[in-house]
Amino acid sequence: LSDDFIVNMLRSDAAESVKVDVLNIYTNKVAEYSKSYGKAPTRDHRRQFMVSAWTQRAILHHIAEKPDLLDS
Numbered sequence: 001l002s003d004d005f006i007v008n009m010l011r012s013d014a015a016e017s018v019k020v021d022v023l024n025i026y027t028n029k030v031a032e033y034s035k036s037y038g039k040a041p042t043r044d045h046r047r048q049f050m051v052s053a054w055t056q057r058a059i060l061h062h063i064a065e066k067p068d069l070l071d072s
Helices: 002-011 015-035 042-064
Strands: none
Touching: 002 042
16 A cells, blocks of 8 residues: 555545544543533543544444344
């Protein structure tokens, strides 16, 4: 893969959609924390929320593509 390919991929509409999804999940996590604890999350909490948001988005996307995946 060339650098140009990667840069173009990250600038694509699909990548923008992923980033928007992750940002929405992250924002909800920060808001829920602030509501629950009455203060803004620390830098470490925000970092953990970002990792969690990326992970949650990936899981939700995978489940959406294969809805029968959870049926056992």
